[in-house]
Amino acid sequence: MIEFKHVSKLYSNGVKGLDDVTLQIKQGEFVGIIGLSGAGKSTLLRSINRMHEITSGELIVNGSEVKSLKGIELRKFRRSIGMIFQSFHLVTRTTVIKNVLTANVPDMPFWRVLLGAFTKENKIAALEALDKVGILEKAYIRTEQLSGGQQQRVALARTLAQNPKIILADEPVAALDPVTAKQVMDDFKRINKEMNITILINIHHVELALNYANRIIGIRAGKILYDGPASEVDEDVLNKIYGKEITKEEPKWESIIEY
Template sequence: MIEFMNVEKTYSNGTTALRNINLKIGQGEFVAVIGLSGAGKSTLIRCINRMHEITGGTLIVDDVDVAKLKGGQIRRFRRRIGMIFQSFNLVTRTTVINNVLVSFVPELPLWRKWTGLFTKEQRIKALEALDKVGILVKAFVRVDQLSGGQQQRVALARTLAQSPDIILADEPIASLDPVTSRVVMDDFKNINKAMNISVIMNIHHVDMALEYADRIIGIRKGEVVFDGETSKVTPEILDHIYGGKWAEERASLQESVAEQLPAGGSSLYV
């Protein structure tokens, strides 16, 4: 489904973000990309939907050479790939269902875009997507009245409404507390298994990656230094991925989780 062949990414300022990336990701896989901040994790997943242009090698998604797409081809290609951000990217002053319906705007005729009128089928599909992430009861509530976890689930429903083959998630639980993070990760896992949608997730919380993903890709300084089944990840491998700094990274994660827990709480997450 997705194949990186000697992919390189160098920014205009001369910074090399990716070096010699060779990966194959099959349909229906749940892949977590881990590594230190600045290692190239976000760049890797954003190349898949061409939010970032590669500067070397070849990137193939379902037999499509991504770098060769132009204009409308890029827009149509991106319809098949859902993108979830840490910041949710929702319009907070309108309702939940209106935020999900936004996913249909690119395919509307011009007169519907002007009037904001969606078809009955589109509204039903939006409601079905909200039901899949367990937030249907909030369909007509304003987004700014929801918790952070609920807002992330709205963002996930908006992505599901476009019927993607792939979901890319860029630190989707970074701003959520541990309990809410688990709820959102459950949604990702259920969707991955029930709908056979590939999930490629850049995630800082290694514990969650090991619990939910089937496969771990470790990135260090723009290079893949580990690629294998989650069950094969050891403390030694984590130390290799994190350049000998896994102990410090783990301590930082523990401190971050502890700060988000209520007084007297405990965490099972790190």
């Protein structure tokens, strides 16, 4: 359970990243977060694992009040939340499996990290994670030899190796072509269904959000303007969120991208 209670975030330049946000997200939901650039999508997402500190209100994640966490408690809390970025954040000059194994580094003694001495259990878990995203055969290939879509799958496998309860994905398909983006979104959807992992995706492509997410959160200037089923998002809702005349079908992939 993720619960925002009147949460606001005010940046030092006076911009409101979040403005009195109240919402609940249950375990196992697949949530798409949509809105213009600068609307507060990333702020909403990154406040959940405290990459961004909220200014006021209360944010409770799996029973923990996020603002109160410190030190070991905060690190342990963050281990239960996977994070996927647009830019993959991989070490491209090493193998795929070594990238996935880095998920274990926070829990390892320093000498093991220094020597790269991962356990047999670590390696089995890494291979299982790669299998779940369909690239087990790439385990011992240098990451730089993979396509962008395959690299994003490596990043997803690394997150799965953490055994997370929640996955936060910040524009995970923005750098991918439409076909590859669909393949990666298929992976997210399958993992959500099979593993009951809560997934929140900040996404510019409205069409993808509506096709894959069960629930849509629409945000503008830090305020939640829509929170409900993807099936009920119509042109009036989209016009309210984006402030311009658009439709769900036209112009497809370029409907809402960076402004």
